[in-house]
Amino acid sequence: MIGSVEQALRARRDAGGSCLVPYVTGGLGDDWLDTARAVAAAGADAIEIGIPFSDPVMDGPTIQAANDRALAAGATPQSILDQLRDADLGIPAAVMTYGNIAYHMGWERFAQSLAAAGVAGCILPDVPLEETGPWTEAADAAGIETILLAAPTAPDSRLPRIVERSRGFVYGVGLLGITGVREALAASAVEIAGRLKTVTDLPVLVGVGIGTPAQAVEVSKVADGVVVGSAVVQRMLDGAGPEGVAELVAEFRQALDAK
Amino acid sequence: MTMTEPTAEGRFGDFGGMFVPETLVPACQELDRAFREAWADPSFRAELDHLLTTYAGRPSPLTECQNLSEALGCRILLKREDLNHTGSHKINNVLGQALLAKRMGKTRLVAETGAGQHGVATATAAALFGMDCIVYMGTVDIERQKLNVFRMQLLGAEVRPAESGSQTLKDAVNEAMRHWVSVVESTHYCLGSVMGPHPYPWMVREFHRVIGDESRQQCAELLDGGVPDVVVACVGGGSNAAGIFAGFADTDALLVGAEPAGGAAVGRAVPGIVHGSRSYLMQDEWGQVLEAESISAGLDYPGIGPEHAHLAATGRARYEPVTDAEVVEAFQLLARTEGIIPALESAHAIAWVSKCRDELRGKTVLINLSGRGDKDVNQMMDELG
Numbered sequence: 001m002i003g004s005v006e007q008a009l010r011a012r013r014d015a016g017g018s019c020l021v022p023y024v025t026g027g028l029g030d031d032w033l034d035t036a037r038a039v040a041a042a043g044a045d046a047i048e049i050g051i052p053f054s055d056p057v058m059d060g061p062t063i064q065a066a067n068d069r070a071l072a073a074g075a076t077p078q079s080i081l082d083q084l085r086d087a088d089l090g091i092p093a094a095v096m097t098y099g100n101i102a103y104h105m106g107w108e109r110f111a112q113s114l115a116a117a118g119v120a121g122c123i124l125p126d127v128p129l130e131e132t133g134p135w136t137e138a139a140d141a142a143g144i145e146t147i148l149l150a151a152p153t154a155p156d157s158r159l160p161r162i163v164e165r166s167r168g169f170v171y172g173v174g175l176l177g178i179t180g181v182r183e184a185l186a187a188s189a190v191e192i193a194g195r196l197k198t199v200t201d202l203p204v205l206v207g208v209g210i211g212t213p214a215q216a217v218e219v220s221k222v223a224d225g226v227v228v229g230s231a232v233v234q235r236m237l238d239g240a241g242p243e244g245v246a247e248l249v250a251e252f253r254q255a256l257d258a259k
Numbered sequence: 260m261t262m263t264e265p266t267a268e269g270r271f272g273d274f275g276g277m278f279v280p281e282t283l284v285p286a287c288q289e290l291d292r293a294f295r296e297a298w299a300d301p302s303f304r305a306e307l308d309h310l311l312t313t314y315a316g317r318p319s320p321l322t323e324c325q326n327l328s329e330a331l332g333c334r335i336l337l338k339r340e341d342l343n344h345t346g347s348h349k350i351n352n353v354l355g356q357a358l359l360a361k362r363m364g365k366t367r368l369v370a371e372t373g374a375g376q377h378g379v380a381t382a383t384a385a386a387l388f389g390m391d392c393i394v395y396m397g398t399v400d401i402e403r404q405k406l407n408v409f410r411m412q413l414l415g416a417e418v419r420p421a422e423s424g425s426q427t428l429k430d431a432v433n434e435a436m437r438h439w440v441s442v443v444e445s446t447h448y449c450l451g452s453v454m455g456p457h458p459y460p461w462m463v464r465e466f467h468r469v470i471g472d473e474s475r476q477q478c479a480e481l482l483d484g485g486v487p488d489v490v491v492a493c494v495g496g497g498s499n500a501a502g503i504f505a506g507f508a509d510t511d512a513l514l515v516g517a518e519p520a521g522g523a524a525v526g527r528a529v530p531g532i533v534h535g536s537r538s539y540l541m542q543d544e545w546g547q548v549l550e551a552e553s554i555s556a557g558l559d560y561p562g563i564g565p566e567h568a569h570l571a572a573t574g575r576a577r578y579e580p581v582t583d584a585e586v587v588e589a590f591q592l593l594a595r596t597e598g599i600i601p602a603l604e605s606a607h608a609i610a611w612v613s614k615c616r617d618e619l620r621g622k623t624v625l626i627n628l629s630g631r632g633d634k635d636v637n638q639m640m641d642e643l644g
Contacts, residue, residue: 053546053547054424054547054548055424055429055433055533055534055548056433057279057280057433057436057437057440057534058280058437058440060437064423068423068424071547076545077545077546078545098532099278099532100531100532100533100540100542100546100548101545101546103530103531103532103537103546104531104542104545104546105545105546125280125281126278126279126280126532126535127278127532128277128278128279128280128281128284129281129284130268130276130277130284131276131277131278148281149280149281149282150281151280151281151282151284151285152282153281153282153283153284153285153286153443153444154281154284154285155285158284158285162281173281173282175441176282176440176441176442176443176444177440177441178437178440178441
């Protein structure tokens, strides 16, 4: 059975469009849920909701700062999921957090909590293929799509194993590095998209280092779409409010549609 | 039991593994293969042994402490890792990893450091091998370990402040891992303890096994073929403890790890996943990692190496908390009775023995004196002044 994240992305791709998945840090500001709704309405196909973790090793300064601020304001995994339950975003949501948040709650309980909150997918960037077994077992049972990352460092032999186990989409890591906006698109972003496209029919989205509409367009010539995190979260940190953040997402949408 | 290899998945019982971002998985797997090959290669072992002997000053002596033994009522032997080049046991691991990095064709080393001992050792090896070196250090630690910061700079390393979170060792590890993700093809992450993703916990323990192997032989000579009743070492991540325990795990000796009371990961016994492996971890009710608090920067870490979690879970080793006040007392005790100023980290082991002197009466106790206290003198001047 195909989950709702994959359905939404396939629908966009089948219609000839490029997929757009923005990332919003859960618990960042009192209006984060309004921001998520505005982002959804601005043309996102699915949304990632970050559950802050104290030690996010895959994240750069922007998302670290967002994590710290949300945690200081008292955000917890449960408070974020409770708010999401009634959010009615209109598009599928995937949670992005780190392994220990899920492990500490218990793989099964965490998977069930996501399902109960209406969350469709989950990304745990520090739980790679080799370690994902106990989690995916629980996630599969709860109907949660586990999205795996595929990095430029992976040898060719590794990619088919990653896409085989990934659900929803496969998250191509655009560069060697952590999340954050870069001035130029890394060549590795297009490369990883191309390598993944040759081994899977699953939607291939590229994230990490995709910070501008132009970069999104360039990588989406090969990839099925993009994940945009730090650029969105930076707007939230700057206090742009739901409309200000949605404006940025709409710019990405328009650029991708005009591609 | 013996301390041998983890499983192919890098597990010690329920602990360990390779919980790293996908970008780093191939690098960890490559390191596993390279270490396996090197460790089985007599020429690599010979080259490392030569360095340990002619550069680091091994074997380190075993000192029988007449005065301290008299004061505490047990027979105390010190394994003198404080006499190694750079002043602590850390050089054993760093020479091994630098040699391995060279063999793998890496030209840069990145490391994290708490007290600065591992950073100094890494900077030293980088200078020796002509490699570039970047050391991440929490801004709080940079302040309390100024001397070591300058030493690293003298050795040609770049010291970068880790300004996130608690600004101590945990955050330095985060920053080092973040940097490694971006330069993984040219750079070896020279991790300083028996923690992190597989193969680090195993590899770092093997590079420190020399402490246990030498001690076993030195004790046998001193004790008519016998072994000490108790082997004690301080534990943050747990590298010096893993090294000395490895020499005695298959004996009847009681193995004790002295944890700082403010960073007692085993004492709380809650498993968690951070920095690449599953182990015991100080965390809140939601799994957010807590900040450790210790007088010693080198032990200021909320986790512990996964093999220690396994040794604790199976009952082979005990992990006991000691307070900062007990450590300060032990620091002075060893200085005054034996003329040896220990590192604050190593003073934790002394502190446990001093505190448990009644339980230890008449026993032979081997303490791993993992480092010397020169770096802590400024801090202790403030503490005692």
